Amino acid sequence: MTRTTEPSSSGSASASKSSSGGRRRRRHFLASARQLSRTQAVLLGVVLAIGAIAFLFPFYYMVIGALQAAPDTTVAGALPHPMNITFGNFININDRINLGTGLLSSAIFTGGVILCTVVLGVLAGYALSILQWRGRGVTFALSLLVQVVPFQLLMVPLYVLIARNYGLADNYLGMILPFAINSTAVLIFRQYFLQIPKELFDAARVDGAGEFAILRIIALPLIRPAFVTVLLLTFIGPWNEFLWPFLITKEQTMQPLAVSLANYISTVAASTTNPYGAILAGAVVLAAPVVVLFIVFQRYFTSTDIDSGVKG
Structure with a gap:
């Protein structure tokens, strides 16, 4: 007579453990990848923001300087007092050169x-x-x-x-x-x-x-x-x-x-x-x-x- 060998319960349990362990490792890898992508996105946003500020600051300083009644050529002049803001400079130069x-x-x-x-x-x-x-x-x-x-x-x-x-x-x-x-x-x-x-x-x-x-x-x-x-x-x-x-x-x-x-x-x-x-x-x-x-x-x-x- 031929004997039929059935898979042992210990073998199926070890296969199930290895499969669940593989899924856990994949989930951990995907979570790490998502976390890394978020970090990269944040760093990229910070770098782009710094570059945009450095690029736009001369234009901002030009506009602020044009609106100041009393000239302030220092770095503090980038944040002038509201009472120092006026459109008089545009009127003055328009009177001279149209x-x-x-x-x-x-x-x-x-x-x-x-x-x-x-x-x-x-x-x-x-x-x-x-x-x-x-x-x-x-x-x-x-x-x-x-x-x-x-x-x-x-x-x-x-x-x-x-x-x-x-x-x-x-x-x-x-x-x-x-x-x-x-x-x-x-x-x-x-x-x-x-x-x-x-x-x-x-x-x-x-x-x-x-x-x-x-x-x-x-x-x-x-x-x-x-x-x-x-x-x-x-x-x-x-x-x-x-x-x-x-x-x-x-x-x-x-x-x-x-x-x-x-x-x-x-x-x-x-x-x-x-x-x-x-x-x-x-x-x-x-x-x-x-x-x-x-x-x-x-x-x-x-x-x-x-x-x-x-x-x-």
Whole structure:
């Protein structure tokens, strides 16, 4: 007769103990991992908070200094007495240089540069990335080479060409022309165009669409992040530009706010009761549009899934 051996109760008990012990170890490991992740999150939040405070403190100090009636250049001035807060510095500097006129000139100058940069940058980027023509690589290399040439080297010949030959001194067009094309914008648009699948362009050409129609209907909607990037990068340059508008303009009504503020600092500020606060007030007005622009458009700094336009 054959004997059937049944599993012993001691074996099953030891297996059950080992299984429960394994579950306890896994639970302990998961709890430790969660605790470690919480600690890492807290440390990351502390580090980011310290970095944000260090980054924002100069802006905060600039605003507080612009609102102080009596100047306090020490560290304690970062927490002024409420009775020392006033808008008198903005009124004083506006009486001397007219902040509204300076902002309008800066807006016209910057808006013209942005318009020219976007239009010419899109056309050049499309031509250098999508169209096939002889000398395309050499042209792109030359556009990159322009970036290594300092603008100060070109300033004297540009002044002679624009102010004397073209007679565009004290003219918004004379301020805009040297910045009308930006090689960085061309590079950004070119790289975005290269990410678009070529099948989209080939299909549009088969349907009989011209290049301008392809650019307007297919390409431009797919590179919206590039527009925001170029807009912000282009805005900062002409908005804060001082040297070229200072050379090309002599009429105060046409000078951008950066030039007017520099003239105020060098000539008028010493005669005011609170020159420190007035200068900071002008700096606040000059920096406010840039800060607002970044806050409004920061959510658009996302990449688009342009490959979704092509079926697999």
